[in-house]
Amino acid sequence: MVRSEVQRRDFQIKESPSHDQTTFVIQSTMGDSGTLRLFDVDLAHQRARWEISIPESFKSSSQVLPMAWICLEYVFENLRLRKIQAEVVGSDQMSLELHRKLGFCQEGCLTRHIQRDGKFWDLILLAHFKDQWEKRKKNLEEVLFEMEVRP
Numbered sequence: 001m002v003r004s005e006v007q008r009r010d011f012q013i014k015e016s017p018s019h020d021q022t023t024f025v026i027q028s029t030m031g032d033s034g035t036l037r038l039f040d041v042d043l044a045h046q047r048a049r050w051e052i053s054i055p056e057s058f059k060s061s062s063q064v065l066p067m068a069w070i071c072l073e074y075v076f077e078n079l080r081l082r083k084i085q086a087e088v089v090g091s092d093q094m095s096l097e098l099h100r101k102l103g104f105c106q107e108g109c110l111t112r113h114i115q116r117d118g119k120f121w122d123l124i125l126l127a128h129f130k131d132q133w134e135k136r137k138k139n140l141e142e143v144l145f146e147m148e149v150r151p
Contacts, residue, residue: 036071038084047083048075052095064098066144072102072133082130089114090122103136104128 022038041048052068075081086104088095104126112120 036068038071038075038079041079041081045083046081047085048079048081049085049087050075051086052098065101068098068102069140069144072128073137076130076133084128086126086128088124088126089116090124091116091119096124099126099128102128103132103140105132 022041035053036050037053038048038050050071052064072084075084084104085107086099088099090096090109105128106124107127108125110123110125113123114121
């Protein structure tokens with residue numbers, strides 16, 4: 001199994017690829033970790049789906065944003081995919097906020113599609129495209145990693 005590591009300040013990503021999916025284990029120097037699973041990778045159409053598992057210890061999406069940003073950077077710039085798709089349960093406001101801050105846009109909604117805690121919830125379909133990423137990445141990087149703004 002090939003493993004590569006990308007590091008940015010306090011976060012490290014360890015990639016474990018397999019046939020049609022890649023699991024990223026995201027470790028912070030604070031000891032918290034999460035996973036991001038890239039699956040249904042379709043190289044012919046340059047797209048994939050992803051799902052993020054956010055640790056309970058993270059109190060807000062702002063703690064997860066830098067880690068997710070690093071994964072997006074890797075997906076769009078190293079894997080050269082053009083589209084990432086995500087599905088988020090409508091009751092998961094933290095995940096919806098995270099995806100929107102990263103630049104994901106809503107492509108659709110499957111009404112009352114998921115049952116959780118005895119209730120049916122909408123499933124929100126989201127996507128992020130490489131061209132949107134390229135327009136936003138520099139500004140988002142400066143905010144997330146407190147880098148100096150260069151002319």
